[in-house]
Each structure stands twice: as structure tokens, then as C-alpha cells.
Amino acid sequence: MSERTETAAPTAVPAQSAPVSPAPVGVVDSGAQKVPGSGWWRGEAGESARRNLALIGVLVVLIVIGMITRPDLYGDLGWVGGNMMTILKLASAVGVVTVGMTFVIIGGGIDLSVGAIIALAGVWSTTVATQQFGAGGMIFTAIVVATCVGLVNGLLISYGRLVPFIATLAMLVAARGLAAEISDKQTQVSTNQTINGIASNEVLGIPVLVIILVGVVAAGWVLLNRTTFGRRTVAVGGNPEAARLAGINVRLHTVLLYALSGLCCGIGAVMLTAQANSAQAAMANLYELDAIAAAxxxxxxxxxxxxxxxxxxxxxxxxxxxxxxxxxxxxxxxxQNMVKGGIIVAAVLVQQFRFKSLTQFFARNRLSSTG
Structure with missing residues (x-):
């Protein structure tokens, strides 16, 4: 009896579709079809520009309110220009601290100790022993002290596995206490004219404090938007586990973020010391709330x-x-505090609406259009 062999029918190879060429520049994928002409303004990349223009609009509204309530002052263009410079000078130290706070929050953390770090760095840099080393020694001390405290925050959070809220809250209390101990609860006067001159000197008519603020903001923008560090910060804050699987050392990066926040606090401490010609344990009170709110x-x-x-x-x-x-x-x-609180609540509500409700709305529309 001959043995019969059965051969399996050849498996049909599915037809391969022609390769799809990449979409040309300026065409955005909208699900079922391509929509030409959707540039940076309409897409997600334009969200930052639209938000910034809205904030500029708020500033314009505030100026209009000032013109209505105080026409005697806002009618003088020279006074308006000087007043804007005064506003920038007063906001310079908080602005520098806010840059560091922004990086920490983008990275998924929070820092409640920035005001206390400023106080500790300011007090430490204005001790009699430190002032003997001149302006360079005072600036070096303020920056090193603040950066080291930021490193401690990062280590406690990353390797001590403490919740950022608890770790930085504890540092807030400890740093204020240490500042009070160093200064003996007294105001320490800065006798260095170079440091004190930072608040009064100008370069080409622009206050030095404003120049420092612009420089820190520019450096922060480049660091966030044009470097690997910035991209890793966004990745760590967006999804730490995915960032870890992608090869990012999440713990080390978190430590660096809090060190960066401390560095900004050190710069802010020098600026505040220059403005007041002194430092004390109670300086920079509630700066953490201002920085978080601004971010x-x-x-x-x-x-x-x-x-x-x-x-x-x-x-x-x-x-x-x-x-x-x-x-x-x-x-x-x-x-004023009530108005600030209302603005913060409104900003958070807008974030919740834009990034939850609108996202779900567009997702439903995409499903209905492709279904």
C-alpha cells in the first residue's frame, strides 16, 4: 500500500499596500483626511503661543484698568515707562525663582521650600565672616548654599522616596529655623557696595536686576526647549515609568531639577539682599506660593x-x-490676595477644561468621523 503524502495548500501572502509618502510640511493628520494649511498656530505646538498672547492681553487689560482708575498717572507716558521698569525690578527675584520652580513642576514635582532657601542663602552670605571675602565670596556662598539645599531636597525625594510635598515642606521649616539660628533672629546688614549696587545700577538705562531676570529666563528657555535636559524633564514629568524604560535615569534627573531650583534661589537671594541691603530669616516669605501661582x-x-x-x-x-x-x-x-487666589483657581479650572474636556470632545469627534 503506497503511502500518500498530503501537501498543505500554499498560504496566500497578503497584498502589500504601496508605501505611504510622509505628509508634506503644513499638513496635519485629522483622522480621515489631511487638512492643509494647519500651521503652528492651530496645532498643539501653537498652544504655548496662544497662551502667551492671552497673558499679554491680560496685561493690556490691567493697564487699561490703571488708565481708568488713575488717569492722572497713566496720562504721563514717561511715568508709565518708569512704572513698568519698577514693576519688573520688584518682580525680578520672584521671576528668577519661578524659572527653577517651572522646571521642577514640569518634572512632576513641587518645591515649597524656595522662600526658606532664599532666606538661608541670604543670611549665610551676609554674615560678617562671609562679607570679609567681598562680593564674589557673598555671591558664591549664596549660590552654593542654595544649590546644596536643593540637592538635599532632590536626594530625599529621589532616593529617600519621600513625597515632594512632605520633603520640601520639612525643608521649609528646617531652612527657616537654621536661618534664624545663624542670624540670631536679627537683620544682617550688607556693607558691600558692589552687592548693594546691583539693585540701583543700570546698563544702558536698564536696571541690572531686570538684566539678570532676562538672562535667567533666556537660559531657562534654551535649557527647556533646545537641550536634552529639557526633553528629559518633560518626559520624566509626563510619564516617569516610560522615561525610565527609555533609558533616562529618573532619580538622578529629579535630583538635578531640585538643584536647579536651588541655584535659582541662590541668585534670587543675592537680588533680594541687594534690594534691601540686608538679609533676615523672614525674607522671601510666601515666595513659594507666588512662584507656583505664576508657573x-x-x-x-x-x-x-x-x-x-x-x-x-x-x-x-x-x-x-x-x-x-x-x-x-x-x-x-x-x-489683593483674594484677587490672586481667584486668578489661581481660574487658571487651574481652565487647565482642567482644556486638557480633559476638550481632549475627550475631539477624541469623540475623531471616532465618529472614522466610524
Whole structure:
């Protein structure tokens, strides 16, 4: 009996579709079809520009309110220009601190200790022993002390596995206490004229404090948008586990973020010391709230993964303008704080609506169009 062999029928190879050429520049994928003409303004990349323009619009509204309430002052263009420089000078230290805070929040953290770090760095740099080394020694001391405290925050959070809120809250109390101990609860006067001159000197008519602020903001923008460090910061804040699987050392990067925040606090401590010609344990009170609020107003997500250095700066300027406007109209600080609180709540609500409700809305529309 001959053995019969059965041969399997050849498996049909599925037809391969022709390779798809990449979409040309300026064409955005909208699901079923390509929509030409959708540039940077309409896409997600234009979100930052649209938000910044909205913040500039808020500043314009505040100026209009000032013109209505104090026409005697805002009618003088020279006074308006000088007043804007005054606002920028007053906001310079908070603005520098906000840059560091923005990086921390984008990276998925929070830093409640920035005000206390400024106080500790300022007090340490104005001790009699430190002032003997001149302006360079004072600046070096302020920056090194603040950066080291930021490193401690990062180590506690990354390797000690403490929640950022708890770690930085504990540092807030400890740093204020150490500053009070070093200064013996007394105001320490800065006798160095180079340091004190930072607040009064100008370069080409621009205050040195404003130049420092612009320089820090520019450096922060480049670091966030044009370097690997910035891309890793966004990745760590957006999804730490995915960032870890992609080869990013999440723990080390978190430590560096808090060190960067400390560095900004050190610069801010020098600026505040120059403005007051002194330092004390109570300086920079509630700066952490101002920095967090400015970052949120500027579009930085509290959940991490997205933010804008320029938007954070505009947030700082808005708050400083509100303070200035309230002072010109002899309104109470309590009313000012209520307005600030309302702005913060409104900004968070806008974030929740834009990034949850609208995302779900467009997702439903995409499904319905492709279904």
C-alpha cells in the first residue's frame, strides 16, 4: 500500500499596500483626511503661543484698568515707562525663582521650600565672616548654599522616596529655623557696595536686576526647549515609568531639577539682599506660593509634563502688575490676595477644561468621523 503524502495548500501572502509618502510640511493628520494649511498656530505646538498672547492681553487689560482708575498717572507716558521698569525690578527675584520652580513642576514635582532657601542663602552670605571675602565670596556662598539645599531636597525625594510635598515642606521649616539660628533672629546688614549696587545700577538705562531676570529666563528657555535636559524633564514629568524604560535615569534627573531650583534661589537671594541691603530669616516669605501661582498662570501643568518658561515670566509680571495697581489705588493687601487666589483657581479650572474636556470632545469627534 503506497503511502500518500498530503501537501498543505500554499498560504496566500497578503497584498502589500504601496508605501505611504510622509505628509508634506503644513499638513496635519485629522483622522480621515489631511487638512492643509494647519500651521503652528492651530496645532498643539501653537498652544504655548496662544497662551502667551492671552497673558499679554491680560496685561493690556490691567493697564487699561490703571488708565481708568488713575488717569492722572497713566496720562504721563514717561511715568508709565518708569512704572513698568519698577514693576519688573520688584518682580525680578520672584521671576528668577519661578524659572527653577517651572522646571521642577514640569518634572512632576513641587518645591515649597524656595522662600526658606532664599532666606538661608541670604543670611549665610551676609554674615560678617562671609562679607570679609567681598562680593564674589557673598555671591558664591549664596549660590552654593542654595544649590546644596536643593540637592538635599532632590536626594530625599529621589532616593529617600519621600513625597515632594512632605520633603520640601520639612525643608521649609528646617531652612527657616537654621536661618534664624545663624542670624540670631536679627537683620544682617550688607556693607558691600558692589552687592548693594546691583539693585540701583543700570546698563544702558536698564536696571541690572531686570538684566539678570532676562538672562535667567533666556537660559531657562534654551535649557527647556533646545537641550536634552529639557526633553528629559518633560518626559520624566509626563510619564516617569516610560522615561525610565527609555533609558533616562529618573532619580538622578529629579535630583538635578531640585538643584536647579536651588541655584535659582541662590541668585534670587543675592537680588533680594541687594534690594534691601540686608538679609533676615523672614525674607522671601510666601515666595513659594507666588512662584507656583505664576508657573500655573503661565500654563505649567501641576501634574507635570508640560510648561513654559516665558509663560511663567508673564505670570510673574501679571501678579506684580496687580500688586502695583492695588497699591496705586490704595486697596488693601487682603483684597489683593483674594484677587490672586481667584486668578489661581481660574487658571487651574481652565487647565482642567482644556486638557480633559476638550481632549475627550475631539477624541469623540475623531471616532465618529472614522466610524
Amino acid at each position: 500655573i498662570i503661565g500654563g505649567t501643568l501641576l501634574s507635570g509634563g508640560r510648561g513654559s518658561v516665558v509663560g511663567a515670566l508673564l505670570g510673574v509680571v501679571i501678579f506684580a502688575t496687580i500688586t502695583n495697581l492695588f497699591a496705586l489705588n490704595d486697596l488693601s493687601p487682603e483684597a
